[in-house]
Amino acid sequence: MKHYTREELDCYRNGDMNLFSRIICSEHLKFCRSCHKLLDSLKEDDALLDELRGKLDRLKQAAGEANKLNRFPENDC
Amino acid sequence: MAFTTRKSLLAKIREGDEISWDEFYSAYRPLILLRGQDFALKPTEKEDLVQIVMSEIFKGSREFLYDRSKGRFRDYIKKIISNQIARILRKRINQEVPLCDNDFSQINVLEQAWREEWRAHLMKMAMSELKDYVEPATYQAFILYGLHRKTSAEAAKFLDISVNAVYIAKNRCMELLKKIISDLEAEL
Numbered sequence: 138m139k140h141y142t143r144e145e146l147d148c149y150r151n152g153d154m155n156l157f158s159r160i161i162c163s164e165h166l167k168f169c170r171s172c173h174k175l176l177d178s179l180k181e182d183d184a185l186l187d188e189l190r191g192k193l194d195r196l197k198q199a200a201g202e203a204n205k206l207n208r209f210p211e212n213d214c
Numbered sequence: 215m216a217f218t219t220r221k222s223l224l225a226k227i228r229e230g231d232e233i234s235w236d237e238f239y240s241a242y243r244p245l246i247l248l249r250g251q252d253f254a255l256k257p258t259e260k261e262d263l264v265q266i267v268m269s270e271i272f273k274g275s276r277e278f279l280y281d282r283s284k285g286r287f288r289d290y291i292k293k294i295i296s297n298q299i300a301r302i303l304r305k306r307i308n309q310e311v312p313l314c315d316n317d318f319s320q321i322n323v324l325e326q327a328w329r330e331e332w333r334a335h336l337m338k339m340a341m342s343e344l345k346d347y348v349e350p351a352t353y354q355a356f357i358l359y360g361l362h363r364k365t366s367a368e369a370a371k372f373l374d375i376s377v378n379a380v381y382i383a384k385n386r387c388m389e390l391l392k393k394i395i396s397d398l399e400a401e402l
């Protein structure tokens with residue numbers, strides 16, 4: 138039995154597969170635990186990417202706000 | 215093996231090499247600012263905090279060498295940041311400036327916030343490390359598709375590669391990133 142690669146499953150879940158391949162993949166996933174596990178791990182990667190985006194934005198924002206204030210000194214009046 | 219010959223901050227800490235002021239400043243400034251934010255420090259106080267933490271760490275030298283006998287680096291820097299925040303807050307009391315709501319009374323909340331901030335810092339460091347480990351095109355594909363949420367087709371078109379190559383790049387980078395984050399967690 139041929140299993141799917143991570144990239145093939147990425148194509149599948151992102152709609153980059155043609156209809157015929159998509160149906161076959163969908164059927165395969167119904168009974169193949171190994172490919173299903175791989176698909177789940179891609180979803181976990183998505184969650185890590187979400188976290189990464191959020192965390193990097195927070196750091197960037199903290200540094201950005203400070204830089205902005207350095208350029209335009211605070212008016213204490 | 216690293217793709218570039220530039221030695222990463224992690225490698226320097228790991229191998230006991232000296233770290234320059236500039237390198238440390240750019241890596242740690244956002245983390246220190248975020249911690250200052252937890253205590254609702256004013257912008258000028260946050261900048262002061264960065265400067266005094268840096269001075270405390272470098273002690274007048276342009277290079278910093280971490281002594282591992284001091285324990286984990288994350289605990290060492292957290293202690294320095296906390297001490298300096300306490301000093302700023304004490305100065306406020308002396309000046310009769312009221313403390314904000316986010317003072318030291320909310321220990322659990324502050325601990326949780328620190329863990330989140332430290333993780334954010336590790337992720338930032340991991341991204342910088344990752345850049346050294348993969349080819350520029352791979353990194354770019356990862357940034358476009360993984361971080362900037364471009365579609366695989368858009369990233370592929372922009373970089374003139376196949377959609378499959380975008381996914382290969384993303385998966386390669388994710389695999390490395392997870393490994394680097396776990397190394398950083400263990401090392402720092």
Ligand SMILES: [Zn+2]
Nearest residue numbers: 140141169172
């Ligand atoms: Zn399978």
